[in-house]
Amino acid sequence: MMQPQQPYTGQIFHPTQTYTPTTSQPFYGNNFEDEPPLLEELGINFDHIWQKTLTVLHPLKVADGSIMNETDLAGPMVFCLAFGATLLLAGKIQFGYVYGISAIGCLGMFCLLNLMSMTGVSFGCVASVLGYCLLPMILLSSFAVIFSLQGMVGIILTAGIIGWCSFSASKIFISALAMEGQQLLVAYPCALLYGVFALISVF
């Protein structure tokens, strides 16, 4: 059954009965008080965003497979803009590169994960996970605003951050797609992608 409608109750001859949705789906033409709040209508749920951010920031925390069931692109969008903004603070106007690399990277990971996993994965899910795991890279680029990353300290920090990002991303992908034993195989392409982002931050 596709749509949660009221079951047919046999009131076929009552012309005044109108169709109303039984769930909280937004409905055009209702009055103002019955409309859901704007954030709910847009699908932005701050609590979920915060949960996912915490999952990324604790690399050793076990990820829940169901957190990526809803495709949320608001958080990743904010993180990409924040990354571009921290690059801007360092004098690099490279929003175009961030956009292009993230689009191509998401496409590549989408194809690869669809080929490697038993169940498929949607593009939104891939984009969402990769976007959330960009958060440590923002730390790297904000560090680059003040200190140059082209010394030994920079190299070690960059390698650590790339490892952190790709470890988190692969952890979430593995738990969401049930691909046990293949975490390294998923982490490596993520590491290459985040390595390109790091290259933008460093040079």
Add this chain to the structure above:
Amino acid sequence: MATTAAPAGGARNGAGPEWGGFEENIQGGGSAVIDMENMDDTSGSSFEDMGELHQRLREEEVDADAAAAEEEDGEFLGMKGFKGQLSRQVADQMWQAGKRQASRAFSLYANIDILRPYFDVEPAQVRSRLLESMIPIKMVNFPQKIAGELYGPLMLVFTLVAILLHGMKTSDTIIREGTLMGTAIGTCFGYWLGVSSFIYFLAYLCNAQITMLQMLALLGYGLFGHCIVLFITYNIHLHALFYLFWLLLGGLSTLRMVAVLVSRTVGPTQRLLLCGTLAALHMLFLLYLHFAYHKVVEGILDTLEGPNIPPMQRVPRDIPAALPAARLPATVLNATAKAVAVTLQSH
């Protein structure tokens, strides 16, 4: 061990899509009868309504069931919004037809599921194959086994792209017509796909027993040596070190590929042609990558400039004004190329 997913391969046997389409037609997706039961008040923009509806329900329904379910459950709500209902039905049918056509075209042309078996690997397998790619095996009487997978080669090509990018960035290479990323991807993928195809063509001429997939996998794993050499020599700028690694690591991976090809080819002339070509291309590619995408030690500059420049002078050189007039290729390579240009100009 993972089994290939049967549901995902629905389009593999030829009977699948045709039967599915036939059923959809029967179930009234193209029905001309207006169903009076689904009345409601919305007579607004019905196409967007339909779009939003399908957006929400996409994950829960199967396309074949959707048409049937919509006709079946409904509720008669009176004669209100008759015009809205009519336009909604038309929009619905248009949407369904368009979606069917698009998904049929997509499943026909963009079916990447045929590549699914080649990505079914374990980390231990990839690791062992990487190490084996540097160890030539001298068994030429029986065909040597080639792992027919694409994950390892693809990742190695991407790694080479990343290493090239890193090298170009550290040496401040400027690409005039194009981008760094585009050049790196084009070079690496062009080599992998182009040389694989060329060697496969030669193998066809020389009657060698190798398939295109095996050639792609073989050459892909052969790039492991290149990755190691370039990673080390882009960071440690010693010429002698590069030549040593070029011979050693490049030679080992080339020998491995050559041994495999020899074991699968009959006849000395054919073997010579095939393996000679592959060896030449593989070794020369490494040489090209090192010199084209990274700064060369300034020692070479000194020998080209003559006695006027004091030895071991490490002064960054400006691009001479005569360079554009010489009409060199668009890629401004490195200090050696600039020095060559200056030498040419002075003659």
